Amino acid sequence: MKKRIHDIDLFRKYPHEVQAELFQNLISVAKNTEWGKKHGYKDNLSIREFQERVPVTNYEGLYPYIERVMKGEQNLLWPSKIEWFAKSSGTTNARSKFIPVSPESLEDCHYKGGKDMLSIYVNLYPETKLFSGKALSIGGSHRPSEINSKVSCGDVSAVIMQNLPMWAEAMRTPPLKVALMDKWEEKIEKMVEVTVEENVTSMSGVPTWTYVLLKRILEVTGKSNILEVWPNLELFTHGAVAFGPYRKLFRDIIPSNKMNYLEVYNASEGFFGIQDQAGTEDEMLLMLDYGVYYEFIPMDQYEEEQPKTLTLDQVELGKNYAIVISTNAGLWRYKIGDTIRFTSLSPYRIKISGRTKHFINAFGEEVIVENAEVAITKACQATGAIITNFTAAPIYMESGKRGRHEWLIEFEKQPDNLDRFTQVLDETLRDVNSDYDAKRQNDIALQEPLVHAAPQGVFMNWLRHKGKLGGQNKVPRLSNSREYLEEIMQVNGM
Incomplete structure (x- = not known):
């Protein structure tokens, strides 16, 4: 040595x-x-x-x-x-x-x-x-x-x-x-x-x-x-x-x-x-x-x-x-x-x-934007929903609690059943991402996603607040920290 x-x-x-x-x-x-x-x-x-x-x-x-x-x-x-x-x-x-x-x-x-x-x-x-x-x-x-x-x-x-x-x-x-x-x-x-x-x-x-x-x-x-x-x-x-x-x-x-x-x-x-x-x-x-x-x-x-x-x-x-x-x-x-x-x-x-693309890897699940977009699309198809924007971030483990992903989704048309939407979202992520699937096995490290149906206008309000309304400015789809999610919710009084 x-x-x-x-x-x-x-x-x-x-x-x-x-x-x-x-x-x-x-x-x-x-x-x-x-x-x-x-x-x-x-x-x-x-x-x-x-x-x-x-x-x-x-x-x-x-x-x-x-x-x-x-x-x-x-x-x-x-x-x-x-x-x-x-x-x-x-x-x-x-x-x-x-x-x-x-x-x-x-x-x-x-x-x-x-x-x-x-x-x-x-x-x-x-x-x-x-x-x-x-x-x-x-x-x-x-x-x-x-x-x-x-x-x-x-x-x-x-x-x-x-x-x-x-x-x-x-x-x-x-x-x-x-x-x-x-x-x-x-x-x-x-x-x-x-x-x-x-x-x-x-x-x-x-x-x-x-x-x-x-x-x-x-x-x-x-x-x-x-x-x-x-x-x-x-x-x-x-x-x-x-x-x-x-x-x-x-x-x-x-x-x-x-x-x-x-x-x-x-x-x-x-x-x-x-x-x-x-x-x-x-x-x-x-x-x-x-x-x-x-x-x-x-x-x-x-x-x-x-x-x-x-x-x-x-x-x-x-x-x-x-x-x-x-x-x-x-x-x-x-x-x-x-x-x-x-x-x-x-x-x-x-x-x-970080990673070269937006991602969530708080628990080793390596969820990338493409995974998220495929899952959102299938969940919308299954529940008749139409979305205008979304972002997601991890909820980190605390003593006695498991981790999970928290999604903030703005719907143009609400899903006919939000629980069903969440289920399809989760199942599709498990299907397209083997690491996410492993962490979700029996809820042992990662619980099912927590999905919020956001009021219309929340993302535009946040972009306006940031001085980034219009142009090519985008809402980050995924983040490995809670910074964006919490700021969006705070700006909109959620």
Whole structure:
């Protein structure tokens, strides 16, 4: 671990040299793939040549290649054999997207991130007793692909767990057969049964599901807080959704000033950032030697057909950028859909600032505008309603209460039954978005939506109040905070 801290210090000091060497390695390894030949990859390809030859793309742009790999073809995007795919939602043309996971990306990105997380934590807290107990992690599940039983697809957490080395598996709880169960309600009950008997010193996962598990543990054990179950608990490593709304919930349920929280930025496409300083909420060191080459699109240029990208040495503090990555799993100039801001340029530290489109991802559900519009349309069709405008925001979890989405909808024609409208809205969201569906299973983390039929004129009043009436000004359809929703309701005295 001390040796790895030395390596991290090297890319802190020499970020551009590390990224340049990594880039050349990616090009060299991939030059004989179908993609590499098509785009003229060669040894000593310059960044400028790479940017001229390879278009910035999204999932839809790479999907024809990914689909062929899933069917069994190899050496298309990356030369190593691809047998695992991380399943994620948020695409515009499919219910889920499937991100190739190569042996290199597993070892040199995802696993390296996990090990570095421990190295950084131990470096920050050398008195830690972390290794005297078990690490609890809540994973997803995986299964063979529907189009090729020889490859497997699942949540990236499940892909990682299934392939963990023996030493890492021995350190974690619950056992793999429990961690990879696909029925969430049964999994949580089994996790409670297994983990309450362990000496858990750390946890990792999405705040939503972790909180659901902790609440269930207290219900089953009758304890008043988690430290009565796991007195040596000292660390929660979290990611995927913003932790801010959950911070008080966790402090209430784990009442200790010695409890530490560490944010990481890991996604289906790779492991990108780790909080490397104590007390810096949401600020992470950009990890530069994980087989990921970074480019950045200024958000004012994002909608251009082929936006100009910036390399790491060209970014500025405080500006919003969309991330573009080229990776050791064959994602080339790929827009992952996240936006970040740099909080430091020496070393490079970032904060996640959002998604490239309006969204709600308060509980890991990743609901995008397209999902919402499809669901609204079907609900209107089913109930004879006509809408003029809508917005939606999360209701965050509070002690003893589950989260949900709150919708403010202005109808030109009211639905013949608002309850039926809400039901169809919910059912359609579950149908078009697998992550939303998972969070809605048995109301375990996310309750049915709360829908308000707004009086006519509320959105126009708000736009007028903001001085944005007319032109191309729009009401934000979705927001991951309650700012817009509450302001609209306040302006209209609701």
